[in-house]
Amino acid sequence: MDxxxxxxxxxxxxxxxxxxxxxxxxxxxxxxLPIYMPNYYIYLLNIIIVNVILAVGLNILVGYTGQISxxxxxxxxxxxxxxxxxxxxxxxxxxxxxxxxxxxxxxxGFILGLPALRxxxxxxxxxxxxxxxxxxxxxxxxxxxxxxxxxxxxxxxxGIPKMGFSWVxxxxxxxxxxxxxxxxxxxxxxxNLMKTRVGRAFVAIRDSDIAAxxxxxxxxxxxxxAFAISAFYAGIAGGLFAFVCGFFDPFTFNMILSIVxxxxxxxxxxGSILGAIMGATLITYLQYDLLKNVSETPYLGDFxxxxxxxxFTVIGLENFGSxxxxxxxxxxxxxxxxxxxxxxxxxxxxxxxxxx
Amino acid sequence: MSLFKVENLSISFGGLKAVDDVSFxxxxxxxxxxxxxxxxxxxxxxxxxxxxxxxDSGRILLEGENLVGYLPDKIAKKGIARTFQNIELFKHATxxxxxxxxxxxxxxxxxxxxxxxxxxxxxxxxxxxxxxxxEFVEKIVDFLDLQAVRDQFVANLAYGRRKLxxxxxxxxxxxxxxxxxxxxxxxxxxxxxxxxIWIKDIQEVYKITILLxxxxxxxIMGISDRILAINQGKKIVEGLPQDVQCHPEVIEAYLGEEx
Numbered sequence: 001m002d003x004x005x006x007x008x009x010x011x012x013x014x015x016x017x018x019x020x021x022x023x024x025x026x027x028x029x030x031x032x033l034p035i036y037m038p039n040y041y042i043y044l045l046n047i048i049i050v051n052v053i054l055a056v057g058l059n060i061l062v063g064y065t066g067q068i069s070x071x072x073x074x075x076x077x078x079x080x081x082x083x084x085x086x087x088x089x090x091x092x093x094x095x096x097x098x099x100x101x102x103x104x105x106x107x108x109g110f111i112l113g114l115p116a117l118r119x120x121x122x123x124x125x126x127x128x129x130x131x132x133x134x135x136x137x138x139x140x141x142x143x144x145x146x147x148x149x150x151x152x153x154x155x156x157x158x159g160i161p162k163m164g165f166s167w168v169x170x171x172x173x174x175x176x177x178x179x180x181x182x183x184x185x186x187x188x189x190x191x192n193l194m195k196t197r198v199g200r201a202f203v204a205i206r207d208s209d210i211a212a213x214x215x216x217x218x219x220x221x222x223x224x225x226a227f228a229i230s231a232f233y234a235g236i237a238g239g240l241f242a243f244v245c246g247f248f249d250p251f252t253f254n255m256i257l258s259i260v261x262x263x264x265x266x267x268x269x270x271g272s273i274l275g276a277i278m279g280a281t282l283i284t285y286l287q288y289d290l291l292k293n294v295s296e297t298p299y300l301g302d303f304x305x306x307x308x309x310x311x312f313t314v315i316g317l318e319n320f321g322s323x324x325x326x327x328x329x330x331x332x333x334x335x336x337x338x339x340x341x342x343x344x345x346x347x348x349x350x351x352x353x354x355x356x
Numbered sequence: 357m358s359l360f361k362v363e364n365l366s367i368s369f370g371g372l373k374a375v376d377d378v379s380f381x382x383x384x385x386x387x388x389x390x391x392x393x394x395x396x397x398x399x400x401x402x403x404x405x406x407x408x409x410x411x412d413s414g415r416i417l418l419e420g421e422n423l424v425g426y427l428p429d430k431i432a433k434k435g436i437a438r439t440f441q442n443i444e445l446f447k448h449a450t451x452x453x454x455x456x457x458x459x460x461x462x463x464x465x466x467x468x469x470x471x472x473x474x475x476x477x478x479x480x481x482x483x484x485x486x487x488x489x490x491e492f493v494e495k496i497v498d499f500l501d502l503q504a505v506r507d508q509f510v511a512n513l514a515y516g517r518r519k520l521x522x523x524x525x526x527x528x529x530x531x532x533x534x535x536x537x538x539x540x541x542x543x544x545x546x547x548x549x550x551x552x553i554w555i556k557d558i559q560e561v562y563k564i565t566i567l568l569x570x571x572x573x574x575x576i577m578g579i580s581d582r583i584l585a586i587n588q589g590k591k592i593v594e595g596l597p598q599d600v601q602c603h604p605e606v607i608e609a610y611l612g613e614e615x
Contacts (some may be wrong), residue, residue: 007490008483010452013474079477189471196470196482197463204457206445211444215529216432216461229467271448 011195013188030180034173042172046244048284049176049183050237055264056273056282057233062262063270064194065226066206068114068125071132072261075231076106077253079238083150089144093160102235104137104339108135109231113224132258140250150249153242172244179240186233190273193229202226203271260287263325267332269341278340283325291321359384359565360533365404365414374400375411376589382533382567386581387559389568391600393609397589398569399441402535405567406438407431418533433461435533439522441538441569447511451502451521452493454510458528474597496524500554516547527558534558535567540575548575555579577601585609 004010014020034042054076061067082101086092087317092100108131115127139145156175159167169175193199201222204212212221242248260283268279296303304320312319358381365378375397375474382388390398403409405416407428416423423431437458446454451494465473465482473482497506500520505513510521519539526534539555540548550573560566570576576597583600587609593600600606 007487008478010490011473011483011486102385152597188474192473192475193467193471196466196473196486197460198467198470200449200453200457201460203449203453204460207446207448208444210408210428211440211446212457213428214432214438215457216429216431218427225467270560293599347565 011192013191027184031177034176039172042176043244044285044288046172046176047241048281048286049179050241050244051261051264051280051284052277053183053186053240053274054234054237054261056187056266057230057237058185058261059268059270059273059276060190060194060233061226061230062200062265063272063276064199064206065202065223067223067226068121068139068262069112069128069227069230070125070255070258070262071112071128071130071135072230072234073253073255073257074132074135074216075105075109075234076238076241076257076261077135077139077250078108078231079235080242080248080253081145081151081238083239084153084242085145093162094157095160097234098239100259101239104231105235105238106228106232109227109234110224112231113227116227117220129255129258132253132255135252136250136255139253146249148249148251150247150252151242153246153248156243163175167342175243181243182236182240186236187273187277192235194273198222198225206271220321232240260325263329267328267339269339269344272339272341274344275339275341278344282340286324286328291318294320316317358382359419360567361415361417362401362405363415363417365401365411365416367400367409367411368405373589374449375404377414378584378586378589378591379414380591380594382565382585383581385559385563385565387555387566387568387579389580389604390586391569391570391573391576391585392582392586392592396587396609398586399537400589401586402438402537402567402569405431405535406436432529435530435532436535437526437529437533438535439519439526439537439539441541443515443518443522445510445518445522445525448509450507450509451505451513451524452490452507454499454521455493455496455524455528456489458525459493461529464491479588493524493528496527499527499557500524516543519543519551523554527562527564531564532566533565535569537569538571539568540570540572549573552579573601 009015014023033045054072058069058072061069079101082104083094083097086097086100087094112128112131117125119127140148145151156169157166158169158178159165168176201212201217204215204217205222206221209219264279264283265276266279267283268277269275296307308319332339338345360382363379365375366373367375367572378401390401392398400409404411407426407430408421411424414424418434418436423434446457463485465485469480469482472482473486477483478487497503500523502520502524505517510518513521519542523536523539536555540551543551555566555568556579559566568580580597582595584594584599585600585603592605592609593603
C-alpha cells in the first residue's frame with residue numbers, strides 16, 4: 001500500500017511509480033505499434049481509438065452523471081459532417097474545423113440537455129433517441145450535405161493551406177499518430193475533470209440529485225453541461241472518424257450505432273474511464289474483426305455461414321455478431337454489473353494480495 | 357434582530373394542509389428545535405426552507421432577505437445547509453468526495469481549469485484550490501472522527517457513520533444556518549451521546565445557528581435554546597424547553613387526550 005503524504009496526491013494523474021511505469025510502457029507500445037502491425041490493423045486501431053474517445057465522453061454522461069443518451073450517433077454525425085463541411089465549404093483548416101465542429105455538437109448537446117432537466121430514465125431515452133434519428137434524417141435530406149449519397153472527406157491537411165503551409169497526412173499510420181495524440185489529450189482531460197469540482201458535481205447528480213441541489217449544485221447548469229461535454233467528445237470522435245473512413249452517408253450514423261456506443265460503456269463499466277476504454281476496444285474489435293476471423297476459420301466458419309444463411313438473412317455472419325453482442329450485454333449485466341472494469345479490479349486485487 | 361424568521365408559512369398538498377400558518381424566529385447562534393408527532397409537518401418545513409417545496413403563502417427571511425422562490429442551490433449559496441431524515445449521500449463516492457462536494461459553492465474550478473488540473477502540476481489554479489479545500493475538509497474529518505473511513509465508499513459504511521458523513525458534508529458548506537433532520541435516528545446510546553456533544557460544539561465552536569428536528573426528548577430538552585411544537589401542520593406552542601415540555605396541548609398531541 002502506498003501512503004499519501006499531501007493533498008495533491010489525491011488528484012494527481014499518476015499516483016505511483018507502478019502506474020507511471022505501466023502507463024509509459026503502454027504508451028510506448030502504442031506509439032511503436034505501426035512498426036510491426038500490418039496496415040489493415042492500423043485502420044482497425046484508428047476506428048477503435050475513435051470509438052474510445054466517444055465512449056469516454058458518453059461515459060461522462062451515462063456513467064458519471066447518470067443521464068442516458070440513445071442519440072450519440074447524432075453528435076457523432078454532427079462532428080463528421082461539421083468538420084468536412086467547414087473544410088470544403090468555408091476552407092477552414094482541419095485544426096480549426098475539428099474543434100469548431102465539436103463545439104457545434106456541444107451546442108446541440110446543450111439543447112438536448114434542456115429536456116433532460118424534466119425527463120428521467122426511459123423518457124429521456126426516448127427523447128434522445130428521437131434526436132439521433134432526427135439528425136440522421138435531416139442530414140439525409142439536405143443536398144448541401146450530400147443527401148443520401150453521402151460525403152467524401154477531403155485530404156487531411158494539418159497545415160493552413162491559405163498561408164502556404166501544408167502538411168497532408170496520407171497514410172493510415174500518420175493518421176493513427178494524430179488520432180492517438182488527440183485521444184490521449186481527451187482521456188487525460190476527462191480523468192482530470194472527473195477528479196475535480198465539476199466531476200464531483202456530476203457524480204452527486206447521479207447519486208442523489210436532491211442532495212446535490214441543496215448543497216449548491218445548479219442542476220440546470222450541470223445537467224446541460226454534462227450533455228455538452230459528452231457531445232463535444234462525440235463531435236471530436238466524429239470529425240476524426242470522417243477521415244478514417246474517407247466516406248460516409250447518413251445511414252452510417254443510424255440508431256444501432258447509438259446503441260452500440262451505449263453497449264461499449266456498459267460492457268466496459270459505468271463510471272470508469274478505464275472501463276470505457278476497454279469496452280470500446282472490445283466491442284469495436286468484435287464488430288469489425290472477430291467475425292471476419294471466425295468466418296475464415298476452416299470448417300467452423302463454413303458451418304456458421306451455412307447456418308446463418310439457412311436461418312437468418314444472407315449477409316454472412318453479421319447476424320451472429322448482433323447475437324453475440326446481445327449475449328455479452330446480458331452476461332455482463334447479470335454477472336458483472338461493473339463491466340470489464342469490475343473484472344480488472346478483481347484481477348488487480350488478486351495479484352496485489354497474491355499468494356494469499 | 358433575529359437571524360432567521362419564518363412568517364405565516366403555509367403549504368397544502370391537495371386538500372391536506374401540511375404546514376398551516378406557521379411563524380417562528382431564530383436567534384443568531386442558538387439551537388432551535390422543532391418537535392411534533394409523525395406526519396405533523398416538521399420535515400415539510402425544512403423542505404420549504406431549503407427550497408425543495410415552494411410555499412403557498414408566507415415568507416422565509418434570512419437576515420431580512422426573503423428566500424421564497426429561490427431554487428435550492430441558490431438557498432445553499434445563501435448559507436443554509438441541511439441533512440436529510442433518510443440520508444441522501446452520494447453512495448458511490450468516497451467519504452472525502454462527499455465532503456468535498458460540500459465545498460462546491462466555495463470553489464471556482466470550471467470545465468477548462470478542471471480538465472487541465474494536472475497539466476501544470478500543483479501550481480495550477482485548480483490544484484491549488486483543490487489542496488486548500490481538502491485541508492478545510494480534513495478539519496471536519498478530524499472533528500467528526502472520520503479519519504478511519506476517509507477514503508472508503510459511503511455504500512460500505514454503517515448507518516451511524518453515514519449520518520455523520522452527511523453532517524460533515526453540511527458543515528463543509530460553512531453554513532450560517534444548519535438544518536438537522538433527525539440526526540440521531542438509528543444511532544445507539546453511545547453514538548447519540550457523541551452526537552449531542554458535536555451539535556453543542558457546532559454551535560459554540562463553529563458559531564453556527566442550528567434548526568433541529570428530533571424525536572429523542574432527552575436530547576431535545578438538553579440542548580435546545582427554544583422549542584417549537586407543531587401538530588397537524590399547526591403551531592401549538594413555542595418557547596423555552598421547560599415551558600414546552602409541560603404544555604398541556606403538547607402532552608395531548610403526543611399521548612392523546614385524557615380519559
